[in-house]
Amino acid sequence: MKRVIAVANQKGGVGKTTTAVNLAASLAATRRRVLLMDLDPQGNATMGSGIDKSQLARSALEVLLGEAELASALCPVEHGGYTLLPANQDLTSAEVRLLTQTIGRETRLRRAIEPVRSAYDVILVDCPPALNMLTVNALVAADSVLIPMQCEYYALEGLSALLGTVEQIRLAANPPLEIEGILRTMFDPRNNLANEVSAQLLMHFGDKVFRTVIPRNIRLAEAPSFGRPVLFHDKESRGALAYLALAGEMIRREEEALKSAHTAVGGSVPPEAAPGGSPGGTTAADPGGDDSAEPRRAIDAAAGGGTS
Ligand SMILES: Nc1ncnc2c1ncn2[C@@H]1O[C@H](COP(=O)(O)OP(=O)(O)O)[C@@H](O)[C@H]1O
């Protein structure tokens, strides 16, 4: 698990905010120091954390424009156990104003995070549903990107575009950027297409797909209306247990990576097990022989590195 994790997918409604908020609460429940940054002008992560987005003294806007220190804009989230950088629709103007700047516009967030980086174990960034300057700032600031996706046909095309952007950012501005993992969200095992897309994701991205699957769960959908992560709304619900399991999987993977890095000092270690190994490019051999060529092409393009 990396320190700064961007939760990104340019498609709206795939579960980015739900994942950012509930993963923040789940990691905080393991006594990690967690910062959640809302980088979406819709302010859903802010409202979902119980902070009124219409009453913000300072927000992501001032921080991105360099008008306020990050630390001065942070709010504690009472029912969540984490700290929040809130946002609201004003952030749209930051996007526009950043676009008109020529120097350093992609590195605003990275520079803002620097002074507080070591104060947190994990910093999650909830991205807007676009590959815009806000998302670029998140990807330039991040150590890794977590990609929530719904297992449906068009999701694969979107994944290809996103991985292409990640690759471009890696080449141009942030070489260590890794894929933290692809997360299957709102999963319904009774849906055949969902199962098919899920199987293809596993085949092509292997270990980059989280083993934890987030089911469709009404408690996850209603928790934001109470301004709480699901853990503080119904901790026994399948949604709450799924996000706890995701936190557990990320922690376990981190421990395994550390262990194998340790072993690597004295001997050999398989490249995938080493931290920093093959980000995003887990290209599996083309299995062939199934009847859904279109999604496969999209995945192939994505898994191939997507330098477009
Ligand atoms: N696992 C889930 N089960 C049921 N509803 C969900 C689940 N994940 C997200 N939702 C709902 O789907 C909608 C879109 O989710 P959201 O996290 O806001 O997506 P994004 O941030 O990618 O736009 C929201 O209304 C949210 O409550």
Ligand SMILES: [Mg+2]
């Ligand atoms: Mg969102």
